[in-house]
Amino acid sequence: MIGDMKDAVSRSAPRFVAMLFGILTGISHLDHGTLETLQGNTPTNGPIISAVPIGATWSIWKQGGEGAVTLLPTMMSAGIVTILIGVTVILWSVAFLHRKRGPAIYLLLCILSLLSGGGIGQVVFFPVIFGFSTRVGKPLAFWKRALPQATLPLLSRFWRASAIGAAVFFLAALELAILGYFPFVNDSQTVLWINWSFLLVALVLMVFAFIAAFADDLRKRTESPAAG
Numbered sequence: 001m002i003g004d005m006k007d008a009v010s011r012s013a014p015r016f017v018a019m020l021f022g023i024l025t026g027i028s029h030l031d032h033g034t035l036e037t038l039q040g041n042t043p044t045n046g047p048i049i050s051a052v053p054i055g056a057t058w059s060i061w062k063q064g065g066e067g068a069v070t071l072l073p074t075m076m077s078a079g080i081v082t083i084l085i086g087v088t089v090i091l092w093s094v095a096f097l098h099r100k101r102g103p104a105i106y107l108l109l110c111i112l113s114l115l116s117g118g119g120i121g122q123v124v125f126f127p128v129i130f131g132f133s134t135r136v137g138k139p140l141a142f143w144k145r146a147l148p149q150a151t152l153p154l155l156s157r158f159w160r161a162s163a164i165g166a167a168v169f170f171l172a173a174l175e176l177a178i179l180g181y182f183p184f185v186n187d188s189q190t191v192l193w194i195n196w197s198f199l200l201v202a203l204v205l206m207v208f209a210f211i212a213a214f215a216d217d218l219r220k221r222t223e224s225p226a227a228g
Helices: 002-010 013-037 075-095 102-116 126-133 141-146 149-156 159-178 188-223
Strands: 048-052 065-069
Touching (some): 013 048, 013 188, 065 159, 126 188, 141 188
């Protein structure tokens, strides 16, 4: 019986959505870590650094970009530690995020990444992912009150599309933050606004994906009471 419940949780929509966005934050950490490592064993000269170096010929952000905070002394050390944390976040999101202490460890890893050089922008995402992931596999009493029964079939249809949409906008924003390439737009200020707009859309779609995923879980548990 317990094994069946664990299997149901591992296959549930909320677990998949939490895993997807956990992986995406890990990719963001890898992005910062790789760019920082490529800058070599140069001093960080303070806690505020740029993963995209000033004057990079391959990026529109000539003044530097991908701002981050680090407590480490060199760009290489910041990058290596951030890469290791990013890989750990990805593996943890795949295997353990839905488990009892999974969300707490995920939160700790993201905080460590934030302090090593994993980027400032992630602070908008990982607390939300942490909060929703703490409810994966838990009783759905809150969602029963928050989501009218009549809305469940409609909401549950959109968890996949909204999760994929959030991932697309998140990755597009990541590309803009690194290279700054957007078709037919060369003005860096305009690209910056597009970048932040994409991140906002990704955040909204992510929250909706979680809500829709819990609606799907609630619908299934309602249809099959023995499962929940």
